[in-house]
Amino acid sequence: MLAGTFFDALQALHKTVWSEYGGGLQGFEKRYSAMLADRDASSFFAIFLFPTLFHENPRYFRLGPGTSVWGRAVYAISRTAIALNDAGGATPNLSLLFTILAAQSLKNAYYPEPQRGFAQTLQTFTKRTPGKHARQSFARVRAGYRTISVEAHAGWIEAAGAMHTVPTTVGTGSIR
Numbered sequence: 001m002l003a004g005t006f007f008d009a010l011q012a013l014h015k016t017v018w019s020e021y022g023g024g025l026q027g028f029e030k031r032y033s034a035m036l037a038d039r040d041a042s043s044f045f046a047i048f049l050f051p052t053l054f055h056e057n058p059r060y061f062r063l064g065p066g067t068s069v070w071g072r073a074v075y076a077i078s079r080t081a082i083a084l085n086d087a088g089g090a091t092p093n094l095s096l097l098f099t100i101l102a103a104q105s106l107k108n109a110y111y112p113e114p115q116r117g118f119a120q121t122l123q124t125f126t127k128r129t130p131g132k133h134a135r136q137s138f139a140r141v142r143a144g145y146r147t148i149s150v151e152a153h154a155g156w157i158e159a160a161g162a163m164h165t166v167p168t169t170v171g172t173g174s175i176r
Contacts, residue, residue: 100125
């Protein structure tokens with residue numbers, strides 16, 4: 001997380017994003033701090049605060065290995081709108097919606113003047129939210145597909161006497 005934020009801040013400095021922060025090391029520090037605050041605030045809201053308030057489970061549960069790629073895609077996309085509540089039932093994903101709004105609103109405290117205000121917050125929310133969560137959904141589908149491939153070929157890799165083992169977990173579909 002810190003390395004990704006570091007490189008994002010370097011890129012923002014190079015492209016002079018938020019020119020109000022200035023250049024050089026001081027400008028980099030301001031960009032890095034703002035981006036780190038964004039990620040930490042979003043994590044706090046998404047993992048703890050709103051799921052606790054709305055009694056939702058923020059985790060993503062993969063479908064089993066017998067599900068088609070299309071089925072995984074539909075399920076992954078649906079998880080942006082549907083969450084599981086504490087009882088295991090489906091509920092609207094209010095914690096995601098409130099997390100995005102709270103994180104965007106919090107940026108008004110530390111971003112440069114042109115990126116502040118209600119209008120800017122709404123514009124950022126409506127512009128970035130659908131694309132970001134669609135990319136995350138497709139990444140989940142792709143991760144599930146890779147897992148099936150690895151599980152299917154794990155026996156072949158071991159039989160071929162590979163020097164490295166392929167760690168997999170059966171059933172959850174996760175690669176470690």
